[in-house]
Amino acid sequence: MSSLNLLDEHSFYGEWWFSDAPDKRFYGELTYSPKSGIKLIIHTHENVEEAFIIKNNIILGELENGKVITLYKIKSQKINISSSDVLRIKKFYSFDFAFIGKHFLTPNELMFTNIYTSFTNLLPFFPENKFINTENSEIKIPFQQNFRKKEIAKFNYGNFKVYFYLSPELEFSIKSPLHRELIFRERIDIKIKFSEPKPFIIDYSIYNYNDFYSVIETLRLFFSFISNQPSYNIYLRSDIGDKKPIDIIAFTPFANVVLTPHYELVFKYSDIQDKFAKILENWFINRINKNLKAIFDIYSDILYYSNILPVSQFLLIVYALEAYHRNKFASQYIPEKDYEEFLKKLRYYICNFPKIPTDLKNHLKEMLKYGNEFSLRKRLKDLFLKNNTFIQQVLLEKADKKYDEFIDKVVKWRNNLSHGNIYVEKDEEFEIKSLFNILKIILTGYILTELGIESSEIKEILKRIIERNSIF
Secondary structure: OOOOOOOOOOEEEEEEOOEEEEEEEEEEEEEEEEOEEEEEEEEEEEOHHHHHOOOHHHHEEEOOOEEEEEEEEEEEEEEEEOOOOEEEEEEEEEEEEEOOOOOOOOHHOEEEEEEEEEEEEOHHHOOOOOOOOOOOOEEEEOOOOOOOOOEEEEEEOOOOEEEEEEEOOOOEEEEOOOOEEEEEEEEEEEEEEEEEEEEEOOOOOOOOOOOOOHHHHHHHHHHHHHHHOOOOEEEEEEOOOOOOOEEEEEEOOOOOOOOOOOOHOOOOOHHHHHHHHHHHHHHHHHHHOOOOOOHHHHHHHHHHHOOHHHHHHHHHHHHHHHHHHHHHHOOOOOOHHHHHHHHHHHHHHHHHHOOOHHHHHHHHHHOOOOEEEOHHHHHHHHHOOOOOHHHHHHHHHOOOOHHHHHHHHHHHHHHHHHHOOOOOOOOHHHHHHHHHHHHHHHHHHHHOOOOOOOHHHHHHHHHHHHHOOOOO
């Protein structure tokens, strides 16, 4: 079934109205771009105040092709007023979601049982599942070839199931009486099925897997991690009781889509086929683990916002490693009770020391609250050396065991960038990028640990990443 491609730009003209005023209709254009999202422009002669009244965060419409549409969750709105002989008002709305195929009058009606989707960079993850051997330049397709989609993997979690299908696409075109083409493509389709109807989205900040959006986003970020670059929705679709399709547009901030070669993946399905469900389950668990969620989010941000300054990427990865250490290792030099006793004496000494401004005294006392927490140097040393053979056997081996020198550089730059100028010279930027690449490998290794992958396998994965990116 053909679905709206979310990697392309689209434009729709039609009539629009608010759910509580179906008789007041406005003509306008809806546009979608993977870089700028969903935008609606309508023209009206209504007064300015009415231009901003949207009930239930919803606008309804009927497109010129006869399809109905629901726009949901307004992001922003603005208004332009021009006056010649007649007052003209142009209203601009941005929305997070569009549902083409049905009118939903309230957010509570946005309930589904199944959602179908696909992401970029799925095919390289399942490289061995082919209908036809496409290594030859000329593809001969047997007449009796079975082109039905086939299930290649599935995953159960809580009250929903996820199915992965390999689906064929055949396209026949006649370019001239003597030039006919039969184009064969493959894609990976995903079906998400809840045991009972669930809302499409509850809240962006809530990841409890009781709505489709949180499941879709968690899957998308999993495949981003595997491909080591952003992954995007190719389409989103559902259906209603009579099996009529509903195309869903959900905006995700977009960068250029590049298909990841299978050798660039962190791992392939064939590498972890027997434990794929368990690895995916661990990913879902850690995405809502209050101690680890921020770390997974930071890693995803680094992938999706690769155009941010190298110094910002460096600070983000350092923060993520500090947070991981804080949650996984002992983080205090001495017991809390002993430190409180020590702190009382320090505070007394600071308060009674002459010739020190009050502001400085308060600043020193505030800093001492966290004085018992391990320093960045201590945390990095633990991450390098404590019970982690993949770090010792890969990074220390490649770095000729000069981890002290490496840690010195990381601490120096973290301190300089946190308290000084974030703009650096070109040669300094190169050094920061090099440090970032190594820190990212360390974080990748620890994320793989949280996914339940064995240390020996992590060692091979990291060696492969180091060698293909010439990090050392």
